[in-house]
Amino acid sequence: MEKKLDRRVKYTIMMLKDALVELMQKEHISKISVKALCERADVNRSTFYAHFEDQYDLLHSIEQEAMDNITHYLSRQDYTDNIPVSFQVLNRILVYVKENAGLFRALLSDNGGSNIQKDILKVPEIFDFQIYNSQGERTKEYLAVFAITGCVSILQKWLEDGTPESTETISDLVLQVLYKGITSFR
Amino acid sequence: MEKKLDRRVKYTIMMLKDALVELMQKEHISKISVKALCERADVNRSTFYAHFEDQYDLLHSIEQEAMDNITHYLSRQDYTDNIPVSFQVLNRILVYVKENAGLFRALLSDNGGSNIQKDILKVPEIFDFQIYNSQGERTKEYLAVFAITGCVSILQKWLEDGTPESTETISDLVLQVLYKGITSFR
DNA sequence: TTGAAATGCTACACTGTGTTGATTATAATG
DNA sequence: CATTATAATCAACACAGTGTAGCATTTCAA
Numbered sequence: 001m002e003k004k005l006d007r008r009v010k011y012t013i014m015m016l017k018d019a020l021v022e023l024m025q026k027e028h029i030s031k032i033s034v035k036a037l038c039e040r041a042d043v044n045r046s047t048f049y050a051h052f053e054d055q056y057d058l059l060h061s062i063e064q065e066a067m068d069n070i071t072h073y074l075s076r077q078d079y080t081d082n083i084p085v086s087f088q089v090l091n092r093i094l095v096y097v098k099e100n101a102g103l104f105r106a107l108l109s110d111n112g113g114s115n116i117q118k119d120i121l122k123v124p125e126i127f128d129f130q131i132y133n134s135q136g137e138r139t140k141e142y143l144a145v146f147a148i149t150g151c152v153s154i155l156q157k158w159l160e161d162g163t164p165e166s167t168e169t170i171s172d173l174v175l176q177v178l179y180k181g182i183t184s185f186r
Numbered sequence: 187m188e189k190k191l192d193r194r195v196k197y198t199i200m201m202l203k204d205a206l207v208e209l210m211q212k213e214h215i216s217k218i219s220v221k222a223l224c225e226r227a228d229v230n231r232s233t234f235y236a237h238f239e240d241q242y243d244l245l246h247s248i249e250q251e252a253m254d255n256i257t258h259y260l261s262r263q264d265y266t267d268n269i270p271v272s273f274q275v276l277n278r279i280l281v282y283v284k285e286n287a288g289l290f291r292a293l294l295s296d297n298g299g300s301n302i303q304k305d306i307l308k309v310p311e312i313f314d315f316q317i318y319n320s321q322g323e324r325t326k327e328y329l330a331v332f333a334i335t336g337c338v339s340i341l342q343k344w345l346e347d348g349t350p351e352s353t354e355t356i357s358d359l360v361l362q363v364l365y366k367g368i369t370s371f372r
Numbered sequence: 373t374t375g376a377a378a379t380g381c382t383a384c385a386c387t388g389t390g391t392t393g394a395t396t397a398t399a400a401t402g
Numbered sequence: 403c404a405t406t407a408t409a410a411t412c413a414a415c416a417c418a419g420t421g422t423a424g425c426a427t428t429t430c431a432a
Binding site for chain 4: 006008009012043044046047050
């Protein structure tokens with residue numbers, strides 16, 4: 001962790017992050033130039049390069065911050081259930097996501113680059129696949145990527161459409177399709 | 187459909203497509219300059235602009251061609267089973283994908299931009315969700331994106347790792363996790 | 373063989389990049 | 403408040419990729 005006591009630095013970085021999230025609502029990260037980003041944030045381009053290498057570096061910083069918030073958000077939970085992800089945990093995440101819909105709409109959309117999906121996969125507090133020890137290692141890996149991308153895609157659509165359903169509705173939907181499969185909806 | 191009888195045009199476009207697929211094995215489409223692409227393809231930059239607007243235009247053309255091949259590949263199938271996607275259909279796709287592993291590794295990887303996933307979603311021959319008419323429209327949409335992205339992510343991993351498993355193994359895995367959920371693997 | 377079309381070649385203005393050094397503005401400290 | 407440290411701004415720079423244009427050259431199809 002870095003110490004950023006200086007108000008100027010915090011303000012600059014905040015402006016840059018907000019600007020990137022805004023721009024990423026409409027266009028892909030690769031199409032966002034450092035120049036346009038700085039103009040939107042009203043920050044000098046030299047200042048940008050003093051803090052980040054490029055847009056992707058800034059985006060990664062935003063993703064990191066979001067992931068830290070989520071993990072911290074989940075730090076005090078109980079692991080009583082013997083399932084990869086519980087309703088309680090999932091719904092708590094969704095509440096946080098919905099509260100920061102703009103941010104996650106940018107991070108999870110096609111405009112992001114989908115790096116964050118792999119980060120989510122690595123958070124053991126969310127998905128616990130150790131209970132599938134009877135399966136081979138590769139099968140577990142396949143199940144993991146299937147589960148996380150499937151869930152994230154539902155969140156993507158949910159966010160793109162303006163989170164019309166409640167977090168509980170989405171949580172139930174995700175858990176049912178994940179555990180029981182799509183045929184359980186017949 | 188356009189007619190491209192001239193050998194020169196076909197050769198040029200083939201070289202460009204091959205070059206882009208090659209470059210996309212290692213770097214994101216946004217990082218591939220038209221200049222580098224043309225150098226790799228040994229095609230003049232002016233010639234490139236005579237056919238395509240930019241890298242993305244060329245990529246879209248490649249995706250289109252691949253989708254056309256898949257749909258044509260599936261044109262003569264029987265719809266006897268009452269399920270969204272049958273083993274027969276899925277396995278036939280996987281055979282085609284495995285035969286063109288390099289191409290689909292590029293198209294389906296993070297280096298692509300994941301446009302093709304939405305194209306796949308629109309092919310009614312692959313996923314038939316009409317049998318879920320008892321469900322609400324939004325639920326069906328959620329199930330569809332969940333199914334397609336989950337399946338594609340498995341294919342991505344399969345391709346990245348060099349398609350070590352047989353097409354039948356992957357087909358079985360996909361259908362089981364899709365229909366019965368991950369808990370069926372306990 | 374010949375006309376048509378595709379490709380190659382060169383040059384051009386334009387834009388964004390990443391860096392540098394000097395200057396201004398502002399935060400932190402005693 | 404005054405001093406010091408440092409962050410942000412500004413102007414300028416070389417560099418690279420873009421998209422376009424005109425003209426020369428090569429290749430194809432008839």
